[in-house]
Structures are given as C-alpha cells and as structure tokens.
Amino acid sequence: MAPGTTGTSNGAVNPSPLLALPKELREMVYEFALTSAGGLICVELESGRRGLCEPVDPLAVNSPVRELNQLKYVCQQLYEETKGQELRFNSVTFDVRFSGPNSTLTAEVLEFLDPVCDKWWKDIGNIHITCPMVAAEAIVPANERHRLSFIIPGMTEQCIQLQEVCRAHPQITIYFELQGLDARLGEDFAYAVQSMHKSFRGSSIPGITDFFGRPHHELEVENRRKFCGDMDLPPNFRIMPQGVWDPLAFFKILSPFYQHLLDKTKARESTLSQIGGLYGTGF
Secondary structure (H helix, E strand, O other): OOOOEEEOOOOOEEEOHHHHOOHHHHHHHHHHHOOOOOOEEEEEOOOOOEEEEOOOOOOOOOOOOOEOOOHHHOOHHHHHHHOOOHHHHOOEEEOHHHOOOOOOHHHHHHHHHOOOOHHHHOOOOEEEEEEOOOOOOOOOOHHHHHHHHHOOOOOOHHHHHHHHHHHHOOOOEEEEEEOOOOHHHOHHHHHHHHHHHHHHHOOOOHHHHHHHOOOOOOOOHHHHHHHHOOOOOOOOEEEEOOOOOOHHHHHHHOOHHHHHHHHHOOOHHHHHHHHHHHHHHOO
16 A cells, blocks of 8 residues: 555545644654543453553453554555554553463563564653562451561562663663562561662652651561662662552551651641652652
C-alpha cells in the first residue's frame, strides 16, 4: 500500500486525511490518541507477546485487553510513525496480576526493555513495578516484630540489573512498590522505612528519625545484598510502600504513646505529612 493511503473494504485505495496533514499536526494527533489518563500496563496478549494496554480489572469477566496503539496496524506509514510512541506519553506499570505463569516482574521488565531501540530510551520516563509478596508479611504480629528485617523479598540478579538500567539512563525512574511495606504496621512502618533507607541509601531520614528514634536494627548484610548488591540504590530507583496513604488510619494504629507524643509536641501534621510523602515519591 502506498504511503499516505489506506485501504477500503472493496480493495480501493483512498488518500488518508490524517497522513495528508503536516508532520507537526500528525504528531499532535498521535499524542492525543496514544495518551492514557490511567497510564499503561504491560500485559501478556493472546498471541503470547507482551503489549502496552490501558488498565483493566483483571478479575472482570470479558474485560477487553488490547494494545493502546492500534494506529500502527492501519498502514505501513502509521506503523513507522507511531510504533513505540506511547512510551513518550505514559507511565508503564508492571503488575503481578498480569504476569505470565512462570515469570517474575523483574524479568518481564528487563525482557520488555531489551528490544527498545536507542531512540526510545530518552522517551521512557517512569516504570512502575508492583512486587509480589515473596517471603513478605503484609502485617507483622506484635510479638514477631523482630522479623521486620525480612520484609524485603529475596531478589535475584534481575533486580540489580534494573538498578543498572537506572544508572545507565538517569532520565528513567523505576518505582518499586514493595508489598509488605505497609503503613498498617504503625510505628514499625516508620522503623522499617528508616532501616531500609539507612541500609540502601547510607543515611537516615532526619524528620522521621527525630520523632520515632532510630530503628531497632538494620537489614542484615545478606538481605541487603540480595536486593542491591554491594552498591547503594541509584537515586532514580525508588522503593514505594504498599497501598494508598491514609494519615488518619496510620495515626489510629499507632501506640497510645506515639499518639500522645504527636499531639503533645504539635508535630502531628508535619510528621504525618513527611511519612505520607514516602507514598508519593518513595525513598
């Protein structure tokens, strides 16, 4: 089929109004058509390959799952002009619910990034990964809080490779949502975050440390090594807590001592705001 034309049902070839537009206007149309308000998810399609689709409920019956970019299937010129463009306009989420049966999310991200051509690397901004609960506890019982050092799942070399991607491409931010790191732990959530920040970043979090005190322990060396090897995490590899931040729920689950201390020192708003910030940008 000739460039700038599209086929019809009877086999005739007509000029395409879209492809007749100047390139600058076509690119505006592509941006509008290839932008998803909810970002994109990486899904294994029926063909067996992975595609970037708009978010759907994985439990809903007959949920339509198809690639956002359908333009590339219209004709050769649209294929050449739009393939990969959706990476420019959206965040991509890798979620355990959409994983293959014998795959891991870190492996899927690396597999997805491997064929990305050089010209698209500069257009990848954010990648969101929801880590499955591997040897992690959503809620650690009060009598077992010494186990908080084990909420980091044992990771393979793949996670370290993701961090190498961040170092090689500083314009990319990988958000790693760690299930099990949950504000429902109350003050132990604050201790766990500080412990990981100290182990992975080499420093404490001043505001949170000032109020809650230093963590009771740091991650064991072997646990740290499983996650990031012998290096600190790159600044654009961000660990995210699980779920959605609810300051009122967090305050209510704190021990009476900390509830009283927050109100007595009038530090409630600023402290909760700082902890809530971990849900916005990670650490």
